[in-house]
Amino acid sequence: MIDLKYLQNNFDEASVKLQKKGIDAPTLENLQTLFATLKNINAALEALRAEQNSMSKLFGQYMREGKDIAELKAKVDANKVEMIPLQQRAREAEEALHSVALSMPNFPDDEVPEGANEDDNVELRRVLEPRNFSFKPKEHWELAQSNGWIDFERGVKLAKSRFSVLRGEAARLERALINFFLDTNATKGFEELCVPFMNNSAMLQGTGQLPKFEDDLFKIEGEDLYLIPTAEVPLTNMYNDEILNQKELPVLMTGYTPCFRKEAGSAGRDTRGMIRQHQFDKVEMVAISHPEKSDEVFEMMVQNASDILTALGLPHRVMELCDGDLGFSAASTVDLEVWLPGQNQYREISSISNTRDFQARRAKIRFKDGKKNRFVHTLNGSALAVGRTVVAIMENYQNEDGSIEIPDVLKKYM
RNA sequence: AGAGAGGUGGCCGAGUGGUUGAAGGCGCACGACUGGAACUCGUGUAUGGGGCAACUCAUCGAGGGUUCGAAUCCCUUCCUCUCUGCCA
Numbered sequence: 480m481i482d483l484k485y486l487q488n489n490f491d492e493a494s495v496k497l498q499k500k501g502i503d504a505p506t507l508e509n510l511q512t513l514f515a516t517l518k519n520i521n522a523a524l525e526a527l528r529a530e531q532n533s534m535s536k537l538f539g540q541y542m543r544e545g546k547d548i549a550e551l552k553a554k555v556d557a558n559k560v561e562m563i564p565l566q567q568r569a570r571e572a573e574e575a576l577h578s579v580a581l582s583m584p585n586f587p588d589d590e591v592p593e594g595a596n597e598d599d600n601v602e603l604r605r606v607l608e609p610r611n612f613s614f615k616p617k618e619h620w621e622l623a624q625s626n627g628w629i630d631f632e633r634g635v636k637l638a639k640s641r642f643s644v645l646r647g648e649a650a651r652l653e654r655a656l657i658n659f660f661l662d663t664n665a666t667k668g669f670e671e672l673c674v675p676f677m678n679n680s681a682m683l684q685g686t687g688q689l690p691k692f693e694d695d696l697f698k699i700e701g702e703d704l705y706l707i708p709t710a711e712v713p714l715t716n717m718y719n720d721e722i723l724n725q726k727e728l729p730v731l732m733t734g735y736t737p738c739f740r741k742e743a744g745s746a747g748r749d750t751r752g753m754i755r756q757h758q759f760d761k762v763e764m765v766a767i768s769h770p771e772k773s774d775e776v777f778e779m780m781v782q783n784a785s786d787i788l789t790a791l792g793l794p795h796r797v798m799e800l801c802d803g804d805l806g807f808s809a810a811s812t813v814d815l816e817v818w819l820p821g822q823n824q825y826r827e828i829s830s831i832s833n834t835r836d837f838q839a840r841r842a843k844i845r846f847k848d849g850k851k852n853r854f855v856h857t858l859n860g861s862a863l864a865v866g867r868t869v870v871a872i873m874e875n876y877q878n879e880d881g882s883i884e885i886p887d888v889l890k891k892y893m
Numbered sequence: 894a895g896a897g898a899g900g901u902g903g904c905c906g907a908g909u910g911g912u913u914g915a916a917g918g919c920g921c922a923c924g925a926c927u928g929g930a931a932c933u934c935g936u937g938u939a940u941g942g943g944g945c946a947a948c949u950c951a952u953c954g955a956g957g958g959u960u961c962g963a964a965u966c967c968c969u970u971c972c973u974c975u976c977u978g979c980c981a
Contacts, residue, residue, distance in 0.1 A: 522943065525950045532950085535962045539911040548961080555961045703971090722903075722940085724921085843941095849922095852940080 594801025831860030
């Protein structure tokens with residue numbers, strides 16, 4: 480949730496920022512008006528309530544003193560009638576404001592490069608040189624076929640399209656990667672958590688998936704539960720509606736979960752192979768940070784994810800997202816893109832975002848700063864997407880005969 | 894899933910219609926005592942909104958109702974616990 484007071488006091492500035500995220504001026508003006516209207520109605524209503532309360536208090540006194548209460552009661556009744564339409568208007572204004580405000584994306588940071596889409600993202604650096612192949616490297620689905628690693632057909636049979644089954648060594652590689660990621664994150668101070676894979680709607684609203692992106696989620700029928708699209712949801716919401724002690728910050732959490740996404744709107748993209756599935760494994764990092772420390776924490780998280788790729792010997796590049804490509808909740812995002820020689824391109828394998836206080840406002844995550852309660856900053860990032868790492872290992876570690884090497888750091892896990 | 898009990902501030906817990914936003918305790922913060930600590934003592938300590946402030950409004954799981962007035966009464970709903978059933 481954006482800071483509505485900030486919006487009201489710095490409308491032009493806020494408007495420029497949100498236009499980059501595709502919000503037009505009229506929408507924003509509407510929001511501002513709703514906010515101002517609600518404030519006015521509430522002020523009037525509260526004045527009447529105050530009067531009502533003070534008159535009500537007199538009743539006790541009058542009755543003890545044996546005075547007549549008829550006149551007082553008449554006044555109170557009149558006051559009450561006056562409040563009814565205001566209460567109605569306040570309720571309507573509140574609902575309208577709430578629904579608009581929850582659909583408003585986060586402001587991009589000032590330093591975020593400008594741009595329209597992913598083509599305008601800025602490459603910060605490349606790590607490791609792509610290997611020179613003496614043969615034409617194959618795509619992972621070909622290798623999956625010849626090695627019997629991925630059973631696409633039976634995944635579809637068991638569920639539907641965009642599901643798959645890992646078999647034998649591939650399944651063990653998946654498991655090895657999860658362990659390797661979790662262990663590595665632990666050495667950086669992240670506490671490992673094992674969380675529910677379904678969360679309720681309040682939590683999904685807290686991190687920003689609801690109400691706007693319900694179509695991307697798998698909902699459990701007849702329950703207020705959704706399959707999580709990322710561990711960011713349960714991990715961040717661990718502290719939903721809580722007030723942390725400043726000494727506890729930063730809270731660093733990591734966890735492995737499968738992630739479930741309908742991939743609505745992705746029809747026709749990456750239909751082949753395992754790049755885009757309805758279910759995939761991911762190890763996530765989440766940080767709850769003091770607002771003044773979140774940039775530091777962010778850098779640490781990017782470095783950690785990059786180091787993991789380096790340890791696996793996977794060439795990658797570090798991309799800073801332009802404002803037009805930022806997600807709904809993010810104020811700034813760095814993507815790590817791993818080199819896929821079979822596809823001959825870099826593909827996203829990790830996305831690390833600082834949401835500043837955007838999620839904290841929605842999820843009411845605060846910390847005590849002296850006497851005041853302030854919103855924390857929340858950050859999240861993949862370390863790493865497991866399925867895509869399997870794909871990257873397949874393509875980068877393939878031999879001419881189609882066999883696949885296992886990176887050295889993983890050998891003790893397999 | 895069936896039966897019963899219950900949901901109050903960071904935690905425990907009192908409170909069945911009128912200065913109760915809520916006793917008491919624990920915890921926490923600050924201060925005193927100490928060489929330093931523990932102990933002890935003193936003070937402070939719910940959240941959110943409006944206002945420069947004094948102050949004021951809302952909130953005792955959530956929603957609705959009764960009443961001049963509700964943490965307290967009524968209805969609906971969610972959740973938790975215990976027992977039974979089922980189950981890894």
